[in-house]
Amino acid sequence: MLFDRVGCGDPFIAFHLDKTLVRKYMSPLLIGELAPDQPSFEPSKNKKLVEDFRELRAVVEKMGLLNPNHTFFLLYLCHILVLDVAAWLVIWYFGASTLPFLFSAVLLGTVQAQAGWLQHDFGHLSVFSKSRWNHWVHKFVIGHLKGAPASWWNHLHFQHHAKPNCFRKDPDVNMHPLFFALGKTLSVELGVQKKKFMPYNHQHKYFFIIGPPALVPLYFQWYIFYFAVQRKQWVDLAWMLSFYIRFFLTYLPFLGLKGTLGLHLLVRFIESNWFVWVTQMNHIPMHIDYDKNVDWFSTQLQATCNVHQSFFNDWFSGHLNFQIEHHLFPTMPRHNYWKVAPLVKSLCAKHGIEYQCKPLLTAFADIVHSLKDSGELWLDAYLHK
Numbered sequence: 001m002l003f004d005r006v007g008c009g010d011p012f013i014a015f016h017l018d019k020t021l022v023r024k025y026m027s028p029l030l031i032g033e034l035a036p037d038q039p040s041f042e043p044s045k046n047k048k049l050v051e052d053f054r055e056l057r058a059v060v061e062k063m064g065l066l067n068p069n070h071t072f073f074l075l076y077l078c079h080i081l082v083l084d085v086a087a088w089l090v091i092w093y094f095g096a097s098t099l100p101f102l103f104s105a106v107l108l109g110t111v112q113a114q115a116g117w118l119q120h121d122f123g124h125l126s127v128f129s130k131s132r133w134n135h136w137v138h139k140f141v142i143g144h145l146k147g148a149p150a151s152w153w154n155h156l157h158f159q160h161h162a163k164p165n166c167f168r169k170d171p172d173v174n175m176h177p178l179f180f181a182l183g184k185t186l187s188v189e190l191g192v193q194k195k196k197f198m199p200y201n202h203q204h205k206y207f208f209i210i211g212p213p214a215l216v217p218l219y220f221q222w223y224i225f226y227f228a229v230q231r232k233q234w235v236d237l238a239w240m241l242s243f244y245i246r247f248f249l250t251y252l253p254f255l256g257l258k259g260t261l262g263l264h265l266l267v268r269f270i271e272s273n274w275f276v277w278v279t280q281m282n283h284i285p286m287h288i289d290y291d292k293n294v295d296w297f298s299t300q301l302q303a304t305c306n307v308h309q310s311f312f313n314d315w316f317s318g319h320l321n322f323q324i325e326h327h328l329f330p331t332m333p334r335h336n337y338w339k340v341a342p343l344v345k346s347l348c349a350k351h352g353i354e355y356q357c358k359p360l361l362t363a364f365a366d367i368v369h370s371l372k373d374s375g376e377l378w379l380d381a382y383l384h385k
Contacts, residue, residue, distance in 0.1 A: 010053065010296035011162055014330050017131050045295040049351050053297045053328075056347055060329065065340055068333035073127050076118055080145065084111045091254050101255075105263055109270025115145040116275060117318020123153055126333045143239025144246070148220070149228045151236050161330055165283055165303035166291040172279075173288055179203075179210060180371065183288030187374040191381025201379040204372035211280075216272030217265060278316070281307065281363035282323035285370040286356075300327040301348065305356035307363045309338055316360075324355065
């Protein structure tokens, strides 16, 4: 098919488990074949790198690195459920005084963060061999354990993976230019155009106010309901409501309405800080620009970086400290990222591509440093160009 010949097959292969089934749905989109004398590869893509990556993909499949360990994911789910029950037991046994209240909130915040990483696994079809099984459990984890719609996550997240850090194609960088000036090129462009929606030269400071603490409680919290209703995702909405019904029935008898609402808000605050720092440490400090239509491997490597492996880092980030491997092989079960990492590093070294890996706190600091740098670039262009 033309789709495979021009180098578009890499994202197609990366995202789908049952490729034969998906090709059936795509057959109406086939408009023809290239003539034998026509070039079958776009000049903006590195042909040798594409071929080498496809060889790596074949090695990965042969090594069985796309095969999940179901015990790993079962134990992971169990540890989330244990923490959820423990949070309720703290309130039940110790009462609703300040210390038990705060400790329970920390436990529930941990539940939300860890359930977020787990739903991410199911959303990427990396737990079961059948797509529909992943979709079913995904709705339970993100809907009942977190109170969010699976359709909303799928809608946004796969756009992000297809074109990470590509402005107007990756929804995760839609914060530019309304709230932040991102990337060197885009920031200078914004300054040259004399646009100033925010004082971007101070964005590394106000990030601490409108970024980590506010994203989930003040934006996601209401937008997910709007999304589900506006798109008539009634099954997702039912799963979401089951979370809120369970939460309020569980804590209302002990905390009352105001206390339960306060607990929920505090949990979302904890979750929001955790989520933003982890998800942005791999992307905001990296290259952000318009889509240049480069090959799949280069697209992912210029937009992602890794954080050092440790038991804590793996758990704390849901193995998104291996963001490079996750972006190259989105259906790979996370417990295998460390196995493929040396092969990816070798391919990067062969083609002179930087493979960034840094300590966790350095990754956090780089978010702030990159915002400061792009803010200064904007200011210079705004004043002098």
